[in-house]
Amino acid sequence: MKICSLKLQDHLSNIVMVPVCLCVIKVSVPVSEVVGVEEGRVEILPHKSVEDTDKDFTVFYVKRCRSGGTYGLLWRLGRTQFSCPSRVLKDQWITNLRTSVKTHSPRRPNRLLVFINPFGGKKKGRKIYHSLVAPLFELAGISSHVIVTERANQARDHLLKKDLIGFDGVVCVGGDGMFSEILHGLIGRAQQEAGICENDPSVTLQPSSLHIGIIPAGSTDCVCYATVGVIDPVTSALHIVVGDSQPLDVCAVHQASAPLRYSVSLLGYGFYGDVLAESEKHRWMGPLRYDFSGTMVYLCNRSYAGIVQYIPADPVLSSPRDRTRCLSGCSVCSRRTSFVRLVCLFASPLTFPDEWVSVEGRFRCVSLTCMSCACPRSPLGLSPSAHLADGTGDLILVWDTNPLGFLKYLYRHTSAQDQFDLPFVEVHRVKAVQFLIFQCLFTVIHLQIYLFLNTFI
Numbered sequence: 001m002k003i004c005s006l007k008l009q010d011h012l013s014n015i016v017m018v019p020v021c022l023c024v025i026k027v028s029v030p031v032s033e034v035v036g037v038e039e040g041r042v043e044i045l046p047h048k049s050v051e052d053t054d055k056d057f058t059v060f061y062v063k064r065c066r067s068g069g070t071y072g073l074l075w076r077l078g079r080t081q082f083s084c085p086s087r088v089l090k091d092q093w094i095t096n097l098r099t100s101v102k103t104h105s106p107r108r109p110n111r112l113l114v115f116i117n118p119f120g121g122k123k124k125g126r127k128i129y130h131s132l133v134a135p136l137f138e139l140a141g142i143s144s145h146v147i148v149t150e151r152a153n154q155a156r157d158h159l160l161k162k163d164l165i166g167f168d169g170v171v172c173v174g175g176d177g178m179f180s181e182i183l184h185g186l187i188g189r190a191q192q193e194a195g196i197c198e199n200d201p202s203v204t205l206q207p208s209s210l211h212i213g214i215i216p217a218g219s220t221d222c223v224c225y226a227t228v229g230v231i232d233p234v235t236s237a238l239h240i241v242v243g244d245s246q247p248l249d250v251c252a253v254h255q256a257s258a259p260l261r262y263s264v265s266l267l268g269y270g271f272y273g274d275v276l277a278e279s280e281k282h283r284w285m286g287p288l289r290y291d292f293s294g295t296m297v298y299l300c301n302r303s304y305a306g307i308v309q310y311i312p313a314d315p316v317l318s319s320p321r322d323r324t325r326c327l328s329g330c331s332v333c334s335r336r337t338s339f340v341r342l343v344c345l346f347a348s349p350l351t352f353p354d355e356w357v358s359v360e361g362r363f364r365c366v367s368l369t370c371m372s373c374a375c376p377r378s379p380l381g382l383s384p385s386a387h388l389a390d391g392t393g394d395l396i397l398v399w400d401t402n403p404l405g406f407l408k409y410l411y412r413h414t415s416a417q418d419q420f421d422l423p424f425v426e427v428h429r430v431k432a433v434q435f436l437i438f439q440c441l442f443t444v445i446h447l448q449i450y451l452f453l454n455t456f457i
């Protein structure tokens with residue numbers, strides 16, 4: 001057992017814990033990263049145990065560890081026990097520490113609405129939440145209303161219709177599909193409340209005031225990986241507890257004037273769209289369905305004729321091949337001044353003002369990424385230097401090529417080799433895209449939402 005002395009520094013932004021034993025290891029923890037303070041000698045994870053003693057208390061805080069292979073850090077629950085000379089002093093310490101944590105972390109959530117998809121990924125959502133996440137929320141004094149979904153789109157419908165007053169955020173326990181449901185529910189709700197018509201691609205959409213937290217429990221968990229840098233429920237839960245947040249660009253996709261969907265990660269036409277559509281038919285395979293469907297679609301060797309138009313982003317600010325990695329606090333993203341910005345005001349179909357660049361031909365795939373889309377299968381992602389919240393997306397055009405060439409392109413997603421350094425691949429940083437294929441017109445515009453997420457330290 002580790003017994004320490006403890007000092008709250010003058011400005012109260014850090015607590016310094018000094019072991020009483022002589023081999024001094026000083027631990028300094030920002031008060032904003034204290035998760036909770038409990039009476040007695042307490043363990044929370046993997047199982048809760050409490051030894052109630054009169055003069056002891058335990059401080060829990062965020063501890064960072066290397067994650068081996070991934071670019072983010074794992075967060076773990078650190079704990080240190082303290083012994084006081086008297087019970088009165090112990091009570092004072094506990095009260096003062098809890099007050100300091102409240103004062104220094106005004107953005108921490110108090111009440112959360114949690115949706116668990118019991119069928120996402122390896123079907124472990126319920127277990128992950130109850131064994132790893134709920135104990136941390138309880139320790140941090142966060143109350144949660146938990147809904148285990150019974151059907152697809154239940155979370156979206158709940159967010160569109162039910163009373164959300166009193167909640168500080170919504171937590172998604174599931175994968176990218178579940179996250180997308182919640183995104184659609186919250187954005188739809190925000191437009192309803194603001195009296196905005198989502199059908200109109202020229203309207204400025206409103207962001208939701210509720211943040212979204214993601215506890216990864218899906219098959220790919222790309223949004224979690226590309227923002228936190230690791231797929232780890234404890235890390236994500238601790239980010240939520242301390243009130244971290246990360247703005248994200250959201251694309252609104254319209255077909256003619258009807259809204260199709262919103263996306264924060266990949267919009268894929270051609271190969272990727274086909275893989276996703278095919279994989280839905282083989283959901284029973286679990287995460288393996290993506291490998292299977294990828295192989296099947298690859299063997300079909302399809303390409304699509306179309307016209308792609310885009311508005312290029314300012315090349316002085318950033319480029320998709322500048323080898324940067326967008327992380328929390330990114331200087332490019334922080335240049336954005338407005339919280340919500342409609343990047344493209346779409347005038348009318350098939351009018352091409354000067355701003356639009358137009359290309360026509362046969363494509364293997366046309367993809368728009370609003371973030372790197374990194375995931376464990378593709379550690380750098382489809383567009384490694386894409387930004388999370390700069391109001392742009394990366395348009396990747398893969399022209400029709402021979403099957404071997406296309407395989408080379410796909411293989412490069414899994415390695416550190418430059419996937420854009422191929423003669424049939426183009427990448428452009430864009431503010432808006434139109435894609436015309438078989439007379440269907442897709443238009444993509446942006447707004448931003450905030451996630452509870454991510455500090456990359």
Ligand SMILES: Nc1ncnc2c1ncn2[C@@H]1O[C@H](COP(=O)(O)OP(=O)(O)OP(=O)(O)O)[C@@H](O)[C@H]1O
Nearest residue numbers: 120121149150151174175176177178218219220221
């Ligand atoms: N109770 C439920 N029964 C069936 N489907 C559900 C249920 N709850 C949510 N869904 C749907 O399941 C779909 C997939 O869920 P989720 O994203 O959590 O897992 P995944 O597809 O395995 O992971 P990923 O999207 O990261 O590949 C979502 O589109 C969601 O709408």
